[in-house]
Amino acid sequence: MRRTLIDGVSRLLCATAVAATFGGAVRADEPFDLEGLIAAARKEKPITVYDSTGKIVEMAKNFAKKYGLSAEGSKVKVSEQIEMIIREARANNVQGDVSIVSDAPAAVAQLIPQGFAESWLPPDLSAKIPSEYQDPLTVVTSANVWAYNTQIFAKCPVSNIWELTEPKWKGRVAMQDPLGKASYVDWFNQMAKHGDDKVAQAYKEYFGKDLNTKEDSATAAWVKAIAANGPLLTDADAAAAEAVGAPGQSEPFMGLISSAKFRDNADKGMKLGLCKGLKPWPGWLYPGVGLITKGTDSPNAAKLFVHYIMTEEGIAPQAIDGKMSTNKDVRLPADEPSGIGKVLDQLLPYAMTTSLDDWDTRETWQDFWRMNYKK
Template identity: 65%
Template sequence: MKRITTKAFLLATAIATFASGAALAEEFNLDALIEAARAEPAINVYDSTGKIVEMAEKFTAKYGVEAIGTKIKAPAALEMIIREAQAGNVQADVSIISDVPAAMAQLIPQGFAESWVSPALAEHIPSEAQNPLLVVSSANIIAYNTTLYDTCPLTNIWQLTEEEWSGRFAMQDPLGKPSYTDWFNQMRTYADDKVRAAYEAQYGKPLETEYDSATEAFVAALAANGPLLTDSDSAAAEAVAAPGQTEPFLGLVASAKFRDNAGAGFSLGLCKGVDPIIGFMNSGAGLMMTGSDSPNASKLFLHYVMTAEGIAPQSADGKMSSNRSVALPDDEPSGIGEYVDQVLAYNPAKGEDDWDTRQDWQDFWRVNYAR
């Protein structure tokens, strides 16, 4: 596969984004792509969810192009991709990286990987989700225990900084989960005015703070209130809604964990209408490796996962496609589809800044956290 420069790639992406969707769709020939893909070696596809195995199997059955799906966490995938590229021995062909800032900082600029958007689907994908291509977004949302509460007891995120919820809010540790520091940075960038307004709505007076932003004031106060820090969404969900709970906890968990209501007898409820947001999105960037021996099969897979059929195994867990014509299934357990406008979306336009400020946010959290 011909290696392209970062500048050339960005130019190509800009053309794909801003040119006429109808013209691009007319030029794109899916049948020709399928035929070319069938002449190439099998592809290896990585993702941080086990659902990638099922997705690859269904892709193979649909197109007759062999794909092998492997579950691998983002840090390990990033390291593997970089080492393979540096050694000139590329084994991965496609990877859905759940750490978008790292992909933007470590893979694309160095020419190890590139983004590609199917021209047949580009008109349904917002421009901000095309560079790089955001395949899917998972909502991390505030949840409560429906057995202990009739409705969510939270109406404003600033309440999480109050004595009532001291030590009784479960969330993953930002020191070990980069998506949380990304959330802090995205909130400061895109929703700081809303965080400030929420403070005034809660306390009836303007926010006065030593910090440069309302977001920093909120994060400092949240850390000082001693939330229960976990190493997984599963542990946070268990703290909130496992059977037999008597201590009322709130928690920030992935929408996928709501499937445990049926599978494990949990009682997770979605906190909707919380001012100004009910959670944040963590997105996965779909990238193809520039050294792949199967560039057409890689493109075909990226086309496939941007369709309703291709992303269906993840949609069942409340993970949302960037293809706006693809809806969540009616029986998705969290109900997040109705309240997605209350979730802070991830915007990769600030991805490099999210990467650059991670250590700063981790230090900020470490200094303010009350153990």
């Protein structure tokens, strides 16, 4: 899907979305009154919150109990979230009041500038949230990481992502299909934009020579090589995690999965291990943008929910899955199963500054993958 034309007015709207107000709520330059917001929220209709993780159900229940109001969490795939927000707004029939959108490029290119949703930054928490995560408000950053089977291997069997392009791993890498998972092609673009030198350096470290390629970037050369090596493509992290971590295998897959799947080690007896130290990165981060839909009947309750999930208590159900709050005061729990907290400095961060470029190049990267993928 190509992004629609974003003219100067739309970009200005996007850039100033954080400052937007609605429902008579406080402006960013006015004193913030949390108790006043709670009182106003209790006078409004129940809210519905969309997110692509089922943990949103628990989060909404906790929120409702804490503040004595009604809220419902609904697990909705991000592509469906975006369609629902647009359709509901156009029909003037808003059902979802808050949405945690794990597709930042779509949020920045479509939802905000076209007036379907707004970002709101809790004024009392602004000093705790890095500037790059404020406009629009990024609630969490989630990790996709390379994983291996700990029952078979004492440590990660590869030390470099280029090793996965070798014949030894042909057909033995599991990952979600980039043609169906937009964040994967965004990852390709983020690598090319912000880490291409590291991809090239990793090639030299592994093969002992400089990369010589006709492709536009070292990243493109790696994407072409991994696609040609016939990875197992899945429609969900669960299937990729199963291919990697199911016990009793003799030749398990390497895989790229969400850090959330490591909870299956305890829940399902899986044998997933995190590839710490993998060059140039053992994984990458992608953002979850918190948006309030335009036309909500409960603007104060929606704001209160956004404020709540920016606290340690509010984000706790997702933090246990390795999803990291952008509030610097909030830490991952000590018993988070993947161990992602120990390798955060090794991951490729997501740069919101190029999210529109990610949107622009999605079709190009998808076509590139399609042309080079071989079963």
